[in-house]
Amino acid sequence: MSDAIIEVKELTKQFKVKTAVNKVSLKINKGEIFGLIGQNGAGKSTLLKMIGGLVFPTSGEIHFFNERSHQNQLYYERMGLLIENPGIYPGYTAYQNLELMMIAYGIKNPNQEIHALLQLVGLKNDKKVKVKDFSMGMKQRLGIAIALLGSPDVLILDEPINGLDPYGIKEVRELILELNKKGLTIIISSHILEELSKIATNYAIIHEGEIIETISKEELLHKCEERIELEVDEAKDVIPILEEALNIQHYKVVDPKSVYIYDPHVENHQIIKHLSSQDISIHAISKHKQGLEQYFLERTGRGGE
Ligand SMILES: Nc1ncnc2c1ncn2[C@@H]1O[C@H](COP(=O)(O)OP(=O)(O)OP(=O)(O)O)[C@@H](O)[C@H]1O
Numbered sequence: 001m002s003d004a005i006i007e008v009k010e011l012t013k014q015f016k017v018k019t020a021v022n023k024v025s026l027k028i029n030k031g032e033i034f035g036l037i038g039q040n041g042a043g044k045s046t047l048l049k050m051i052g053g054l055v056f057p058t059s060g061e062i063h064f065f066n067e068r069s070h071q072n073q074l075y076y077e078r079m080g081l082l083i084e085n086p087g088i089y090p091g092y093t094a095y096q097n098l099e100l101m102m103i104a105y106g107i108k109n110p111n112q113e114i115h116a117l118l119q120l121v122g123l124k125n126d127k128k129v130k131v132k133d134f135s136m137g138m139k140q141r142l143g144i145a146i147a148l149l150g151s152p153d154v155l156i157l158d159e160p161i162n163g164l165d166p167y168g169i170k171e172v173r174e175l176i177l178e179l180n181k182k183g184l185t186i187i188i189s190s191h192i193l194e195e196l197s198k199i200a201t202n203y204a205i206i207h208e209g210e211i212i213e214t215i216s217k218e219e220l221l222h223k224c225e226e227r228i229e230l231e232v233d234e235a236k237d238v239i240p241i242l243e244e245a246l247n248i249q250h251y252k253v254v255d256p257k258s259v260y261i262y263d264p265h266v267e268n269h270q271i272i273k274h275l276s277s278q279d280i281s282i283h284a285i286s287k288h289k290q291g292l293e294q295y296f297l298e299r300t301g302r303g304g305e
Pocket of ligand 1: 015
């Protein structure tokens with residue numbers, strides 16, 4: 001038995017000659033904000049559409065709470081989707097759009113639920129504004145409100161920040177974090193790792209239809225953290241000097257000969273000066289700095305660009 005809320009196994013989608021998704025296996029646990037990161041055409045939308053039941057896989061399996069999706073009647077009811085443009089009527093207000101959807105879902109007397117949803121996505125003060133006069137961020141928030149109809153357990157958002165200005169990005173980001181706090185598991189795709197890093201708890205990098213890496217937020221931040229890497233004969237001999245002479249508190253002995261120093265105020269030359277004055281020979285010292293985007297580009301073979 002797996003703890004995963006969603007598990008995909010060897011999922012493949014073939015469009016004639018194009019393999020959009022190739023044998024993808026992933027586990028998404030309850031409460032995660034799972035970031036799917038990939039360049040344009042990497043296969044993000046196709047993978048999310050298969051998980052969301054919009055595209056039928058060529059092969060492979062999708063399990064929801066340990067049951068295969070097509071055997072689980074509740075599967076699609078418990079999943080909210082915002083993939084591509086939601087079917088929003090521009091001449092109607094957010095309230096009217098939600099009302100139409102709820103009628104279509106067979107929900108009677110939806111007034112209270114609509115107000116609660118508008119409040120949740122921050123549109124309650126825009127009741128009289130027609131959607132055609134909405135900002136992109138407001139439209140996305142309405143799209144999320146539509147995806148939230150029926151109180152799903154899992155929300156799938158395909159590039160929800162695409163095309164938004166910084167203010168819109170912040171609004172959508174805050175909404176996603178709030179929904180996650182309320183218990184929703186969220187799967188979100190983007191081609192901008194930097195942006196995903198502000199919200200996601202776990203990541204999968206997809207490239208040419210294949211998952212090339214899955215990594216937790218902690219692991220990713222650790223890999224991208226700025227640090228000085230120091231190599232000496234005996235790491236234990238340099239620790240007292242780092243602590244006392246340079247007041248360095250944030251460091252890690254990674255093996256008997258190597259220390260990583262994370263204090264941002266310390267420079268290489270200060271370390272060299274103090275260790276040399278104590279007759280400690282330095283085999284190597286270097287500053288390691290790799291931004292999130294650089295990390296992503298290197299993984300997808302475009303690090304030199
Ligand atoms: N219905 C389809 N028929 C044929 N090819 C398709 C179809 N849908 C997607 N593809 C192809 O599959 C590949 C993956 O597309 P997909 O839309 O999943 O990528 P993506 O990572 O979401 O990219 P983008 O960010 O550009 O939407 C692309 O090469 C795309 O052209």
